[in-house]
Amino acid sequence: MSLEEGIRKGLRIIPIVDKEIRQLVRDPKTILMVLLMPITVTILFGYGYGGKGAGKYPITVVDLDGGDGAFKFIQELRNSKMFDIKAIYRSKGQGFSSVYSGRVYASLVIPETFTEDLTKGRPTRVELYYDASNPSVAQMIMQAVGVVTQQFQEWAADRFGTFAITPMFYTVYGPKVKKIESFIPALMAMILQMVPTSLISVSICREREKGTFEQFIMTPVSVFDIIFGKLAAYFLATISDAILSLFTAMLLFDVRLKGTFLDMTIVSTVFLLNSLSLGLLISVFSRNQLQAYQASIFSFIVFMLFSGVLVPVDVLSSEARLIASFVPMYYFVTAFRSVSLKGWSYLMVVDQLTTMTLFTVAFLVLSLRFLRMEVT
């Protein structure tokens, strides 16, 4: 077969994807930005906003008894190393409000006659008021209280004769989310915007700056090949960002998200594509790499301010709300909150996903339209 017959027409996306990925893998910046940054940011956020101590569940205790038995029981709770006792109250009301306000996951009530029942060998009980809006944590706390109660009962049986201590469980509905969990959407928004946008924003202008663009456009590649080739390659390289951040948060900070992994991934993917398209658009219009980085950072600041991450958009002025409606991150934060914290399916945030996709399409169309296959 001659060379002439062997030359294929059509799209040239695959060789471009191949090339971009090889270059990304060889660039130490990629490792830094794609792997290290999400983990670092997540860890910083975790320590900054987590505040739950090392794997202990924050609870409060309401000691209505005030006797030696109650004192001994509280000591057992502490010794178990499973609880971080934030406060010991004298009234049930204080205990309840600590759960309602979301400061702790549960409040344990020791009834008035606890010591008396104990020393007389009568059956008694402890009452756990737990926050049912976080079932998995509640489960763990109930088990832990069960274990402590069991041990305490064995000790008491030895000293005071046979009797029973029954843990009683009552549900309380606290606020939906707490601390680190509530920051997960903000964290994801940051990671899915900052890294991909700035990484891809230099991809075209770097080729112009280094002169490789001049050779590149001497082949039958089209604007379409370049835009979609780069988009696909950077997507493959940065999708790990989202997954990595989620896993880091879950493993290190015990974050329990209600959403399924699939739903969260779908919402993240839609936003990631948006960030990459914005970066491509920046790259098309930037003269050099410095300009591209500056534009990425600027867009990131605007996005953070108007996405509802720092201040809820509802409390902003109407002008600011208008700006927010043009900020794709706003739709992501809204959608990701619903999916990750309320456990909604991605189908229930289809409006936000559609809006983000419209922005993505607009960025891509503008990139295709304005990418000039010329050198300057």
Next chain:
Amino acid sequence: MLELERMGELPELAVEAKGLTKRFGNFVAVNHINLSIRRGENFGLLGPNGAGKTTTIRMITGVIRPSEGYVRVFGIDVARERKRALRYIGYMPQRFSLYEDLTVEENIRLYGRLQGLTGNLLRERVRELLERFYLWEFRRRLAGKLSGGMKQRLALATALVHDPALLILDEPTAGVDPPLRRKFWEHFRELNREGKTILVTTHYMDEAENCDRLALMNRGRIIAEGSPREIKRKALGGDLVEIVLEGDLNPMELPGVRSVLEDSGGRYLLIVKDSGRDLPRIVKRAEELGARVLLASPVHVSLEEAFIRFMGESE
């Protein structure tokens, strides 16, 4: 080397430019130039830095748009049907333009694939080029880690990956050592013998002697065009010959003599119409006039001298 089968069908003119002009703001980089490069020719574009050579080349390859005029490559308008024209053009830009973070082999492979080669054909082609340009043992080295000469060889191999009929080389030997420069020109001549049309820019006048035809550029204009010999003739108004004789005569009486550049007691530097035809006649005539001719030979004129004369005239 795989031959381009359609070579025979290609039009006679490889490059045709008419009224080609490029303005950058108020600055006219290329000013209404006309160029005709015939198929199979080794054509040199010569001129000092800033003469507009690169801008002209870039308009021919279509990486910048002309402000006025047009370029056709094998009859295809580059501005209008760029993709079709690219099939016939291999281009080596002045600055190394390959990916420094890809290896030698990856660069050639990438360009092969971008040109549309696949499978066995691609593999064979890459291997062939690596071997031909002595890059085989360096194939796994990153392009950024190559020496200047190797980078140039890689750039040449890449420009040839789709076996183009027209090879455009912008200052291919800039910054290359003289022995390597010679080696490069051997490559170019060999490619030229294989039937490729070559358009090369350079500011090394000695290299330009290798070209079939030349165009001299200065300040965005073509100031002279023709074979190296024709250009020298035009610059001097004829051929330069040296005559040494005993006896007294007026050199203007000799046949074909147009002017006398030097007259130092028996040694003359003369401009004649055509040295090949006129020298025997001059010897004969001088002896008829009673002088004894000790030496009569054409004098080599460097292109540089010719060029300087033209530059002087155009300014």
